[in-house]
Amino acid sequence: GGLIERPVSAATAPAVPAAAPWRPIPGARAWGVNALLASGGATYVASLRGAARLVGDELTALEGPGAAFALAATDEGVAIGYGQGVLLPGERLLSAFHGLPGNQALALATADATLFVGTPSGLGAIRERKVRWRMATGDEKLPNPWVTALLVHDGALYVGTYGGGVAHRAVSELASAASSAAVPALERFPESERWKVNPGGLVAWNGRCYVATDGDGLFRASRDGSRFERVPAVLPSRRVTALTATPQALYIGTDQGIAVLTSELE
Secondary structure (H helix, E strand, C coil): CCCCEECCCCCCCCCCCCCHHHHEEECCCCCCCEEEEEEEEEEEEEECEEEEEECCCCEEECCCCCCCCEEEEECCEEEEEEEEEECCCEEEECHHCCCCCCCCCEEEEECCEEEEECCCCCEEEECEEEEEEEEEECCCCCCCCCCEEEEEEECEEEEEEEEEEEEEEEHHHHHCCCCCCCCCCCCCHHHCCCEEEEEEEEEEEEEEEEEECCCCEEEECCCCCCCCCEEECCEEEEEEEEEEEECCEEEEEECEEEEECCCCCC
């Protein structure tokens, strides 16, 4: 358990050495890490022991209601997704009581002064510290209400769901909606309709959106963005559990090990 750190550079990106020089971060403030975010000179950690802030080697616990699952940088600071709702900078906690589709905030993303919130019961939007709208079970605006991943890319919000694949919509259309009735339905990618997108399983690399699925492998958007296609790479497993990108490489975590792409495969 806990948090560990390994330096990554262009020289080390092509492969993970067999005896990589891992350096442990002292302290027990983080265990079962769900998300990491670099912001304002610090690294924020969302874990099953709550949220924490890492500066240098000092890991400081942050006040919160319990296990933390997601992080997002806003103009006012870092928003944290908990099992009980979203804690905004300034200690305001918004939950289903305030209009979100559910309490457990599994995914967060920001754009156009709007914080998008993914929960197992749907998608919500927070603007000016208030819930402005939600898409929930039964309204057919989502391919599946279990939202696990969010990504703002090329002017659109991409929404990954567990069992309904990926959908998207222009951020401008979503951010300007003033009510649940006014928010437009997401546009679906039919080829993805049965994918189980894993938490945090959307990332942008080299100008394209990549998707980590639970059992179907790794996919990426086509050059024109109209569809998703399988990445032509042999991975340790088709259960892709984590993605992270640097300018030099795309790191792919699976339940059987790690793979690294250093250039796009055509």
